[in-house]
Amino acid sequence: MMFEYLFSPIKLGQVELKNRISFQPHLTNFAEHCMPSERHMYYWGERAKGGAGLIITEEMSVHPTDTAYEKLVEAFHPEVIPGFRKITDYVHQYDAKIFCQLNHNGQQCDGSISRLPVWAPSPMPDVLFRETPKEMEPEDIEEVCRYFAKSAVHVREGGFDGVELQFGHSSLARQFLSPLTNFRSDEFGGSLENRMRAPLMFIEAVRKAVGKDFTLGIRLCADEMIPGGLDLGQIQEIGARFEASGLIDFMDLSIATFYNLYLVEGSMHTPLGYTIPLAAGMREKIKLPVFCTGRINDPVMAEKVLANGQSDMVGMCRALICDPFLPKKAFEGRLEDIRYCVGDNQGCIGRMGINRTLGCIQNPAVGLEKEWGEGTLKPAPVKKKVMVVGGGPAGLWAAKMAGRRGHQVDLHDRNENLGGQVLTAMKGAGRDEFGVIIRNEKDQVDKAGVRVHLQSRLTPEEILKANPDVVVVATGSQPKSHPVGGADGPAVFNVWQVLDGKPELGDKVCLIDYDGHHRASATAERLADLGKTVHIITSSLFVGAELGPTQDLYLTRQRLLQKGVTFTPDIAVMEVGGEAGQKEIKGFNVYSNQWQTWGPFDSIVLAMGQQVDADLYFALKGKVKELYRIGDCVAPRKVDMAIWEGHKTGRSI
């Protein structure tokens, strides 16, 4: 056994888990009319099938004033019980345990959804929702207690094995605990004992409602990471007091608040396992089982955390969204088959934040487990000769899925390595992990029986001569050849050229950012790392306009500033002129309409969009039996859509 600790059983209260992997709570937006849905059932069921020992559901609302998101399950309605039963029955058949997370978000709520005032310990607006709440009266606190208890009864009746109360980054309980949000002068504010009073009342109410034998735990925020907030030392004390109450069975942990949401859901730029020191700090003081969550995407790392005694359970969230079968593969020692999460955040947090259903750039089946989950791939009725042109993410996925269905697949790519544009994108500063997307698939493509032909530039005639039944064109895109006047002049380069390290750049570089995403900012950062003086001109209000939902904005901006990059926002660039070393940029402010010239710069880098590379498609159109056009060569988008289309096409051939 490779993972001695990871696959050892553990008891949380009366519940014995078969291993130490917990699928941690996170929003899914799968709820329908604020009720648990079939999508929930298949989504959690897939992770149970994949071998996770414990599943903790997304937060469920306990009170009408708790409407942080539009699609939260309202656990205080008894109507949720039948849906809960379906979910728990489905999960239990795979020998996994499932807990339900209950939460009241307090000030971190949006009253415009519920059309009720937001409730909080003190009338302090949250930094993200910016709504001044109502200061809770003692009766309100008692009402929330009753609703917590009521919801917990529904959870128990719904067949769950336990309940977790969210006292972490986004919760009313944390707002009571933290001096940052609790300014009360009555018995619920002031001293630590007073600040803990309301959260303890919630725990007591729930414990009384569910009985002694039901597993009950809390999720604490291990460090608020904000001046004036709670730090690890204080949370250790709070945790010890909760433990001493004897009412809880485990302690799950999170980190930070909405002041620094980028720490809650650390993106690719945060190190793997970045919260381990905090979990270890809690574990030193707490005897109850302690959880550790935060970019642990690898069973080897998880095993190390457990063996070092830094936690008793390993929380995996994005790792199991990306590959539900990670626990099973780790148990069987098939590490090379694991699809590792890269923390890109575009599919999961990037979609959640803007009220879309959960997704994953690397796993198109998220939320569609019923249709696309494990075991739904049927062998092709007719075995065809399939030719996939282009070995980027779209082509790889199309080839893999078609190969798995029994087609005879040939994958052609003109480069030396598979990966397409990903190979270039991963050269941006701090984006190396992005390349794992390709590494994850390479073996799978081989295992699917696909024949890979590298450095193979096929002409339409050669393809027609080979007479395939199906041709999938996934030839991708390239930077626009002429996005702005003067782009063909000297010392003007595009992002791909810069990342591939081809051009000789001068010391003073200006990057024109119409992209707003890593394509621009990670390139700028890389140039700064190379010692260039970088200036960014963007048409948006700020540099990195697309990075907000993925929680990359804050740290990207921080690093760019630390590296001396300067910005000019609001500018529509109209012309790039001048000779090398004397480049000038002309443009106007989109708000004030004032024209201006910037310069001189040694070189100009353009991040001004992509254009399709679809010549092959048009040459073949109407001449082959079946022709598909997928990924960037349809319209240049991001990697999630490339993989989505590749997956869908490979399934349908």
Place this chain on the structure above:
Amino acid sequence: MAEKKLDILVILRECSDPRPPVRLMAKGAGIRDRGLRCLTNPADLEALEHALELRDAGVARVTAVAVGPKSLEDSLRLALAMGAERAIRVWNGVLAGGDAVAGAHLWQRVYAILRPDLVLTGNRLLDGGSDPAPALAAARQDLGCVSAALSLLVKDQEVEILRKGDRGSRQKIVAQLPCAILCEAGFKEPRYPALEAVVTATTQALETWGLEDLSLPEWEVGALGAALDQGEFATPRPDPLRSTTPDPSLPAFERILALLSGGIQPREGKMHFLPPDEVVESLMEIFQSEGLLPEAKT
């Protein structure tokens, strides 16, 4: 030929079939018994074959005994079909979870009641475990016990046994009856019962003995009678590795940087070279500046 027929007691045990892959429970918790295929221990069947050969020669009567739940009746009916005269299954729910000492106690009662001239069983269990209970019971009952027997030859009140020794050596031993002999597996082909015998055996009566038949109290057998307490499998909770956590005295921004730097570095130690009379004062100063001492009240 002896005038009185030998009473031979053959002990049949069940073991898991090692050939199909087993389904493991989570690490440390063992093998899942759901869907686990069980078979009669092959060495026991060979012991039965030894006994049946003596029976065929007309010098013995064979009784097969098994301890276990109803599923063991299959093994006993097989013994009947092969030619055993009598089959007894001993079971009571409390017998579950016993160890070798508790097992030996039970077998001793069986020996004492049946008073066999010869106890035959397999030397080892197929699934890798040795079961010392029959041998321990023989010792308690003052019977001789010979292990690793390959063949046996009964002469009057003696039995001559060929034993397997180390590195292929063989040893011939003569034992006085009554005695227990543990037969090695792989040296004798158990007979294949005729279809007719198998059909007959399905309706033949099996004796079922409970604890009262053995006049044993519940607390002397099974888990209660075991000398060893059965522990639960669990991985020990490792002691926390002394880890460096973000220094709470740092401002939040610095703590974040520490976390994001990919690992928290312990703070560097400092060396102070001071004359002895200044050491105490300087230490107090350091302790105070580090927040290790409460500020002096003014």
